[in-house]
Amino acid sequence: MKTKRLRRCQLSVPGSSEKMLAKAATMEVDYIFLDLEDAVAPNRKAEARRNVVEAVRSTRFRAPTIAVRINDLSSPWAYDDLTALVEGCGEKLDVIVLPKAMGPHDIVFLDRLLAMLEARHAVGRRIGVEVLIEEIEALNSVEAIAAASPRLEGLIFGMGDYAASQGMRVSGVGETDDYPGDLFHYHRNRVAIAARAGGLDAVDGPYADFRNPDKYREEARRAAILGFAGKWAIHPSQIELAEAVFSPDPATVTKARAMAEAYAAARERGEGAINFEGTMIDIASVRGVDEIVALADLIGEKRGR
Ligand code: COA
Ligand code: MG
Numbered sequence: 292m293k294t295k296r297l298r299r300c301q302l303s304v305p306g307s308s309e310k311m312l313a314k315a316a317t318m319e320v321d322y323i324f325l326d327l328e329d330a331v332a333p334n335r336k337a338e339a340r341r342n343v344v345e346a347v348r349s350t351r352f353r354a355p356t357i358a359v360r361i362n363d364l365s366s367p368w369a370y371d372d373l374t375a376l377v378e379g380c381g382e383k384l385d386v387i388v389l390p391k392a393m394g395p396h397d398i399v400f401l402d403r404l405l406a407m408l409e410a411r412h413a414v415g416r417r418i419g420v421e422v423l424i425e426e427i428e429a430l431n432s433v434e435a436i437a438a439a440s441p442r443l444e445g446l447i448f449g450m451g452d453y454a455a456s457q458g459m460r461v462s463g464v465g466e467t468d469d470y471p472g473d474l475f476h477y478h479r480n481r482v483a484i485a486a487r488a489g490g491l492d493a494v495d496g497p498y499a500d501f502r503n504p505d506k507y508r509e510e511a512r513r514a515a516i517l518g519f520a521g522k523w524a525i526h527p528s529q530i531e532l533a534e535a536v537f538s539p540d541p542a543t544v545t546k547a548r549a550m551a552e553a554y555a556a557a558r559e560r561g562e563g564a565i566n567f568e569g570t571m572i573d574i575a576s577v578r579g580v581d582e583i584v585a586l587a588d589l590i591g592e593k594r595g596r
Pocket of ligand 2: 449451452
């Protein structure tokens with residue numbers, strides 16, 4: 292059975308910054324991923340890898356989930372990333388985040404390699420995997436990617452690399468500029484559909500302009516409406532914004548419960564569609580209720596590893 296994790300906010304922490312790694316340990320956030328990829332300069336990859344293995348092995352993080360983003364599978368670093376992580380901190384590592392996947396073959400390969408490494412180092416758990424959908428090839432095969440391994444827990448739409456991969460003319464990571472409508476609607480929607488069909492969480496990627504909370508909130512809201520579970524944060528100030536958008540507010544939870552009760556009573560009376568506070572509700576209206584209540588319960592559970 293897969294572990295159900297909160298992913299309202301996934302905070303990215305550069306693996307080469309011992310200062311930020313230490314600071315991240317104290318942060319109250321659903322999910323932290325320590326980055327070995329783009330936040331780390333090529334000449335500091337080995338140092339960052341050592342820092343990250345040590346941090347995962349021996350730091351007590353307040354966040355309930357700790358992940359590491361490795362370098363992509365065509366890089367000269369991915370092999371060492373994987374072997375060092377599974378050997379050095381496999382027992383403590385919840386999830387590996389794979390960037391720049393090109394298709395389901397990458398996921399199958401990673402799954403098999405992880406299985407070998409876990410067996411080799413007698414790791415007593417199955418490490419989860421999340422995949423960045425940030426290449427045009429990945430979006431083209433996103434349904435197959437979502438079904439490629441039982442380790443998969445989530446798909447992340449990485450709009451920074453994706454925009455470059457498609458040749459989009461945007462001014463920064465996560466920016467949508469003056470495109471009429473929502474530039475990323477199609478991409479997010481495909482990722483959300485594929486993720487949910489595969490029983491995975493969809494997560495929205497970064498927004499780089501961390502001094503612009505309104506735009507961040509708006510981007511998070513767009514993702515939430517489409518069914519995403521959360522959004523990345525690259526700066527601590529974005530954590531609160533994401534958690535607010537992706538948490539059901541108490542009024543929504545109360546209404547969801549009342550709706551489910553009213554519908555159950557109607558069914559007893561032999562009615563399929565009823566008037567609930569002035570709108571029609573039927574079985575479709577209460578389909579999402581369990582999910583809202585389960586999320587609220589998960590948020591209410593005590594955090595901490
Ligand atoms: N994780 C942990 N701590 C962080 C952090 C992060 N992602 N981003 C900032 N901080 C810390 C800073 O070290 C600083 O700590 P201090 O008050 O003890 O000095 C504090 O939060 C405030 O940061 P601020 O001064 O506003 O920003 P900065 O100039 O230090 O850093 C960035 C700005 C963008 C360089 C930094 O936020 C960062 O590196 N983010 C992550 C980038 C990343 O992971 N990219 C890859 C994924 S897209
Ligand atoms: Mg990227």
